[in-house]
Amino acid sequence: MAPLESISVPSAREHRASFHDGALAATANWPAIQGDDEKLVQRTLVALRRGPIRHHRDQVIVCEGDPAHYIFLVIEGIVRSCRTFQNGTRNILGFYLPGEVVGWTDLKHALSVEAATDAMILYLKRSALLSIAARDSRIASFLLGATTNELRRTQEHALLIGRSAKCRLATFLLDLSSRLGKTKYLDLPMSHQDIADHLGLTIETVSRTITELERSQLVARLSPRTLILLNRPSLLRIKN
Amino acid sequence: MAPLESISVPSAREHRASFHDGALAATANWPAIQGDDEKLVQRTLVALRRGPIRHHRDQVIVCEGDPAHYIFLVIEGIVRSCRTFQNGTRNILGFYLPGEVVGWTDLKHALSVEAATDAMILYLKRSALLSIAARDSRIASFLLGATTNELRRTQEHALLIGRSAKCRLATFLLDLSSRLGKTKYLDLPMSHQDIADHLGLTIETVSRTITELERSQLVARLSPRTLILLNRPSLLRIKN
DNA sequence: CGGAACCTTGAGATTAGTCAAATGACGTGG
DNA sequence: CCACGTCATTTGACTAATCTCAAGGTTCCG
Numbered sequence: 053m054a055p056l057e058s059i060s061v062p063s064a065r066e067h068r069a070s071f072h073d074g075a076l077a078a079t080a081n082w083p084a085i086q087g088d089d090e091k092l093v094q095r096t097l098v099a100l101r102r103g104p105i106r107h108h109r110d111q112v113i114v115c116e117g118d119p120a121h122y123i124f125l126v127i128e129g130i131v132r133s134c135r136t137f138q139n140g141t142r143n144i145l146g147f148y149l150p151g152e153v154v155g156w157t158d159l160k161h162a163l164s165v166e167a168a169t170d171a172m173i174l175y176l177k178r179s180a181l182l183s184i185a186a187r188d189s190r191i192a193s194f195l196l197g198a199t200t201n202e203l204r205r206t207q208e209h210a211l212l213i214g215r216s217a218k219c220r221l222a223t224f225l226l227d228l229s230s231r232l233g234k235t236k237y238l239d240l241p242m243s244h245q246d247i248a249d250h251l252g253l254t255i256e257t258v259s260r261t262i263t264e265l266e267r268s269q270l271v272a273r274l275s276p277r278t279l280i281l282l283n284r285p286s287l288l289r290i291k292n
Numbered sequence: 293m294a295p296l297e298s299i300s301v302p303s304a305r306e307h308r309a310s311f312h313d314g315a316l317a318a319t320a321n322w323p324a325i326q327g328d329d330e331k332l333v334q335r336t337l338v339a340l341r342r343g344p345i346r347h348h349r350d351q352v353i354v355c356e357g358d359p360a361h362y363i364f365l366v367i368e369g370i371v372r373s374c375r376t377f378q379n380g381t382r383n384i385l386g387f388y389l390p391g392e393v394v395g396w397t398d399l400k401h402a403l404s405v406e407a408a409t410d411a412m413i414l415y416l417k418r419s420a421l422l423s424i425a426a427r428d429s430r431i432a433s434f435l436l437g438a439t440t441n442e443l444r445r446t447q448e449h450a451l452l453i454g455r456s457a458k459c460r461l462a463t464f465l466l467d468l469s470s471r472l473g474k475t476k477y478l479d480l481p482m483s484h485q486d487i488a489d490h491l492g493l494t495i496e497t498v499s500r501t502i503t504e505l506e507r508s509q510l511v512a513r514l515s516p517r518t519l520i521l522l523n524r525p526s527l528l529r530i531k532n
Numbered sequence: 533c534g535g536a537a538c539c540t541t542g543a544g545a546t547t548a549g550t551c552a553a554a555t556g557a558c559g560t561g562g
Numbered sequence: 563c564c565a566c567g568t569c570a571t572t573t574g575a576c577t578a579a580t581c582t583c584a585a586g587g588t589t590c591c592g
Binding site for chain 4: 205243244245256258259263276277283292
């Protein structure tokens with residue numbers, strides 16, 4: 053795993069307002085926690101943090117098989133969790149946006165964690181989180197909630213992989229758009245290759261499928277990486 | 293969700309030995325917990341239980357969308373978690389054997405839980421588990437560990453779905469064999485249709501693929517539901 | 533022994549993958 | 563600001579894997 057270096061962080065650790073400028077601003081959107089507990093969780097994370105550390109695109113943050121010393125809070129950029137097989141094929145299990153946590157597991161990491169774009173990552177020591185959780189049930193419940201959430205997302209992804217290319221892509225675009233904040237434009241932060249590996253397709257099929265959606269007037273393509281979702285309801289209705 | 297009925301259970305709740313005859317015997321194999329904590333968790337589960345309740349094959353235990361009042365400990369038989377789509381296709385996310393817990397989620401069940409064979413199921417009240425977990429960190433850590441485990445299994449399953457039919461089937465057979473206790477014979481407890489829906493294949497492809505493995509001398513078929521894995525290392529080596 | 537459900541096999545259709553080539557986008561240095 | 567090189571994306575023709583539809587065979591249970 054990459055070495056940890058001390059990097060400057062906002063100084064006013066306790067000050068609520070600092071979160072909005074600082075590394076943890078994105079955690080403000082976490083749905084599972086509210087009010088006092090939210091502050092507690094944020095303070096706990098701040099106390100445990102190492103970093104944030106900058107990673108360049110395609111840099112490996114942890115390898116499959118590495119001991120699970122740390123979990124990772126994305127501050128900026130996009131992170132992917134994936135596995136690469138002997139024959140060179142790669143599957144991306146999930147993409148993680150700022151404010152999201154990636155790499156929770158026990159003992160050893162079952163997946164690699166990599167920067168899909170240049171990214172700032174906060175490292176959180178797993179053992180410290182666990183020992184705090186053993187004393188404070190609010191932290192324990194935060195961990196359980198986050199893990200349950202990740203489980204549900206992984207289940208939905210496993211279900212998605214069984215469907216047609218068109219359905220997979222439509223669902224992916226809608227989901228990404230809503231996670232990024234549903235503006236008019238959908239700027240794909242990752243390459244088509246990453247999308248293909250996430251959806252279990254080839255880049256060619258991804259490209260052809262976008263072209264097909266474009267011909268059906270469901271999306272418009274401003275540039276390869278910039279789309280407009282013209283008809284969300286119809287995209288949602290694509291099945292199998 | 294199915295109504296809860298009181299059903300006779302072993303009387304000596306506190307007596308350690310009773311677990312080996314009674315409903316919770318299977319939990320003895322849980323890897324995550326040891327010694328005193330194991331006893332604690334078992335006592336806790338016994339205190340929360342409703343049932344066990346008998347379900348017949350294909351009976352629905354909970355529906356997708358039902359509120360998450362209970363989670364389910366399989367005592368006997370095989371349980372599946374799945375989703376059925378409008379067009380009638382069904383995906384089975386996982387099979388659960390005696391001693392395993394299925395149906396953990398928050399708020400609403402994201403998947404249906406159904407009996408894949410006749411089964412005995414213990415119902416555990418989620419809210420009670422959570423409130424005990426808030427007071428006893430060993431229960432909290434049991435819940436977190438079980439959820440983390442389920443997450444990893446789901447990740448492996450999502451990865452498996454991306455591979456060739458031969459690889460999916462070989463991996464499934466090996467995994468099932470080891471979970472069932474790796475005797476000489478592998479008795480498939482579920483139908484080919486269930487296996488197909490689990491692996492994202494059709495029954496025809498499942499059948500043809502087993503035939504192919506048989507021709508390669510990797511498995512032998514005593515009856516459609518009874519196989520012998522003739523060459524585990526070679527089965528393991530099948531990729532893509 | 534009979535019937536129903538389940539499994540197997542075959543032939544043809546469909547979807548997505550592979551290989552190859554052309555086009556387009558973007559950053560760098562002149 | 564433009565030319566260039568590199569990398570990413572698109573498109574086409576062909577191939578391979580899996581599905582679909584249909585028929586026949588087995589197994590199991592009453």
